[in-house]
Amino acid sequence: MSETHRSVIIIGSGPAGYTAALYTARASLHPLLIDGGPGLGQAMQGQGGQLTITSEVENYPGFPEGIMGPDLMARMREQVARFGTEFVEEIATRVDLSQRPFTVWVRDDVYRADVLILATGASARWLGLDAEKPVWEGGLGGAGVSACATCDGPMPVFRDKELIVVGGGDTAAEEALFLTHFASHVYLVHRRDALRASQIMQKRLFENPKITVLWNKVVTEIHSVTEKRVTGVTLRDTTNGEETLRECSGVFIAIGHKPNSDLFVGQLDLDPNGYVVTHNEVRTSVRGVFACGDLQDHEYRQAITAAGSGCMAAIQAERYLAAEGAGSTPEW
Numbered sequence: 001m002s003e004t005h006r007s008v009i010i011i012g013s014g015p016a017g018y019t020a021a022l023y024t025a026r027a028s029l030h031p032l033l034i035d036g037g038p039g040l041g042q043a044m045q046g047q048g049g050q051l052t053i054t055s056e057v058e059n060y061p062g063f064p065e066g067i068m069g070p071d072l073m074a075r076m077r078e079q080v081a082r083f084g085t086e087f088v089e090e091i092a093t094r095v096d097l098s099q100r101p102f103t104v105w106v107r108d109d110v111y112r113a114d115v116l117i118l119a120t121g122a123s124a125r126w127l128g129l130d131a132e133k134p135v136w137e138g139g140l141g142g143a144g145v146s147a148c149a150t151c152d153g154p155m156p157v158f159r160d161k162e163l164i165v166v167g168g169g170d171t172a173a174e175e176a177l178f179l180t181h182f183a184s185h186v187y188l189v190h191r192r193d194a195l196r197a198s199q200i201m202q203k204r205l206f207e208n209p210k211i212t213v214l215w216n217k218v219v220t221e222i223h224s225v226t227e228k229r230v231t232g233v234t235l236r237d238t239t240n241g242e243e244t245l246r247e248c249s250g251v252f253i254a255i256g257h258k259p260n261s262d263l264f265v266g267q268l269d270l271d272p273n274g275y276v277v278t279h280n281e282v283r284t285s286v287r288g289v290f291a292c293g294d295l296q297d298h299e300y301r302q303a304i305t306a307a308g309s310g311c312m313a314a315i316q317a318e319r320y321l322a323a324e325g326a327g328s329t330p331e332w
């Protein structure tokens with residue numbers, strides 16, 4: 001057991017956590033970053049977060065040729081290390097936000113922080129099929145199964161192909177519409193006979209001739225993922241149990257995300273879906289605790305927006321500490 005005290009501790013090492021580390025390190029705040037450890041792929045993300053299980057990232061500015069998700073995260077890590085960020089390569093197991101300094105436990109080791117920046121991200125929900133496992137473990141977006149159309153949709157393997165999107169919410173609707181820019185046709189597979197998506201998104205879906213909704217259907221099997229490509233899915237009708245095979249070249253799972261906020265339940269205000277509620281961009285319900293990235297953003301969920309909010313959290317943390325250091329009560 002050890003005990004450490006820092007001005008700034010950051011939990012989480014996706015684009016939000018790394019950017020918060022970069023800014024606080026360059027502000028000479030000597031941040032400590034608890035990075036989640038090596039992780040277990042998408043089922044349980046560690047260092048680098050969700051981007052480590054995607055393939056090519058083409059929408060992060062500054063990389064005109066695109067960059068592989070794991071490479072982007074490795075470069076971010078290298079950059080924050082260069083400015084003296086110290087890493088704890090483990091998962092934070094418990095926090096106490098009831099008094100300052102705040103306490104974070106990593107097993108029996110105790111870390112105390114004057115300000116905390118939470119950047120634990122979110123995890124895509126999966127159907128639980130065996131065929132999805134290679135994606136959790138290694139990032140086979142290019143092989144045909146993905147939880148992010150924005151990330152993987154524009155890849156050549158999906159061009160002019162028939163694709164499937166699973167889900168009935170706004171994300172599924174948005175992904176289906178986005179994929180019509182590349183696919184020859186998109187089938188939206190939904191388990192009920194009514195969508196959860198907003199009316200405006202439903203209208204856009206129904207008006208798009210390249211989208212067909214397959215009602216009352218669930219995907220029970222994805223075929224040929226082991227050969228690193230998708231050839232089709234088995235669909236089960238939820239009303240009569242009948243199974244059918246549908247050929248396709250890609251399956252996009254869009255059944256929602258789960259913010260990684262279990263650690264903060266009962267200590268921070270969370271919205272009904274478990275996202276940390278923030279005001280003034282990155283301030284949580286507890287003074288001195290900032291949250292950034294997908295942990296508090298269910299709308300944009302992009303690497304660049306996460307990085308942007310990590311920057312905001314770092315700048316606000318720096319101002320908070322400076323105000324305290326000058327003897328005034330920091331704004332909240």
Ligand code: NDP
Pocket residue numbers: 126127166167168169170171172174191192195196197198218254255256257298299
């Ligand atoms: P939602 O929880 O809204 O929708 C999830 C969908 O997946 C539901 O239709 C649900 O079915 C289906 N689903 C869940 N589990 C399974 C399963 N195991 N098998 C098959 N289907 C399943 O998540 P979203 O990510 O779509 O949206 C999250 C929030 O973000 C919402 O508030 C949404 O409005 C918002 N959002 C807004 C956008 C915008 O405004 N542009 C864009 C994207 C998201 P069922 O309906 O039967 O429960």
